[in-house]
Amino acid sequence: MDKFDKSILELMQRDVSMSVADIAERIGLSKTACWRRIQQLEKDGVIVARVALLDPEKLDLPLTAFISIRTNKHNANWYKKLCDVLDGIPQVMEVYRMSGDLDYLIKAVVSDMKGYDRLYQRLIKADLFDVSSSFVMETVKHQTQLPLSEV
16 A cells, blocks of 8 residues: 555545545546546455444434443354344444453444333343443544554
């Protein structure tokens, strides 16, 4: 990945609706060369998707919960059941298998505490050992742009 690829990715991370012509002009490439690079970045899986970022509060999903899960089961059948349960809960935005004291960390968005309780009732169908939740009071920093200066 060279400086042109990084520049393309920086611009696309900020505004994916920017035209290829605008990107090419800003980084000093021809439109054709820029388009080929974007296509190659997609083919290589560097660009995974082009999406719109939505404001959860304007969509009545103002409450973000981080749900910590510990389990006493570490087998393939239990893991499949957990994945099936999580796949069926659209409010679950991210799930990570963790090292340390936690087994899994889940990020979910809901409308309110009643919405969280409905999510929780669905979540515990995965036969969990310990569930603990924390709720976001204020988002201090949130970004979707990866630090390409580290690449």
